Amino acid sequence: MHIWAADTPERPWPPGQAARAHQPTPLTAEALLEKMDAAGVARAILVPPSWEGDRNDVVLAAAPSLSGTVRRHGRISLEAPRAGGIPAADTHRRHARPAVHLPHEKQQKLLTSGAADWLWPRLPPLAFH
Secondary structure, eight states, X not given: OOOBOOXXXXXXXXXXXXXXXXXXXXBOHHHHHHHHHHHTOOOEEEOOOGGGOSOOHHHHHTHHHHTTTEEEEXXXXXXXXXXXXXXXXXXXXXXXXXXXXXXXXXXXXXXXXXXXXXXXXXXXXXXXX
């Protein structure tokens, strides 16, 4: 599931992405919980939407209101690795897991070209239940 903030001059989305949003108004964590309750959904996985770019701020800010109900995944940019490797370095400490989104051929080629090799040793261990 996605929550997102508005496309504003202070917090712009990448150019041309506004048409990809699932609805014309932002969806807050509180509104998501209301929609989940109305649909009888008790748990969900929250992934920041790609139309906002490689941002994790809205999902991480929503953590207190979503605790116990929603698992969070943080976005990783394969094209712009940061010093610590994972953009939101505290993502795994906040009970979230990093997620790589590869919707376009250009991004998929990053995996086969070796450009994403920096990522694998920096990921937290996977837990299978």
